[in-house]
Amino acid sequence: MPNYQGVWSLSEQYQNASGWPSPPLSGGRGLFGGGRNSSSTTVNTISYITLTTSNNAVDFGDLTSARKELAACSSSVRGVFGGGGSNVIDYVTIATTGNAIDFGDFSTTRESMAGASNQTRGLFGGGSDGGSANTIDYITIASTGNASDFGNLSAGRRFLGGCSSSEKAFFGGGTASGPIYYDLVDTVTISTLGNATDFADLSVAREYLAACSSPTRGVFGGGSDGSIVNVIDFISLSSGGAGSDFGDLTQSTYQLSACSSHIIGAFGGGNTGSATNVIASVVIASAGDASDFGDLTTATRDLAACSSTHGGLS
16 A cells, blocks of 8 residues: 655644644545445444555544435534535534534535535535535534525536635536436635536536545546446646546445545545445546555445545645
8 A cells, every 4th residue: 555654744743823733735634424334324433544644444433413425524623514314514623533513504404415615614515405406505614503505506416526725616526307417517716605607527427426636636536427437537726627537446436435635635435336445545646546545444335524634725
């Protein structure tokens, strides 16, 4: 397995003037929470990995309730898990371990959303509230409280993937009734309110995919276009346009999740025909097939992931 310890940033050792930990470029923790296990039982488990080096996930704690098809976002301090057949939003402190705490609620029951964030705001886009929703909600991560309306996606869809730079959030892929598979990637400016605009296209239209990012590149992996795929593609977060082929996951997987540092993207769990515990990693700045990173604590699909070092935390 590859070892990324050599690219660890010294910035992890310091705090900025506001007292928030400076997000390290390469290290930090990735969290995986909720979903369904190999017997299709909905779980409340949270596990974590260290993104500097290949390793198996370790138990972190529990969500406030078991749920599937939830979404997650994070600052460098907090991880936030929302929805999943409920209106519940939970949070944890990423640097510690322990059970999640109630954060607030969405205005409606939501599932199948995607999350994206910077250090200040977390956004939850799309999903299903009885149909294919175009809603984007937002929260202020350092506080607690109910989510507020941000705007709308350019098309209502569920089972999409989300990632971010420090200024913008990106929501890609997904499906609407039909099924209609989308290659569309929408974007919004996180610090404002308003509707999303069309930014880029994935190389393969699909649903149940996962996304993560560095500050400059968004990577979308796995999913289904009627068949389970192993596709990884990427977009430039500054220029948009057509998505480019990146490589392949270690196995064809959908219903997976992803988290990242500025350097490493980790795709965990999912469904290969049954729930899997595999975590595969890529080096975001390059292109090539994913490598084995380690295993989740249990085989899980329909889960969510976030990290303390993703591309929105530059």
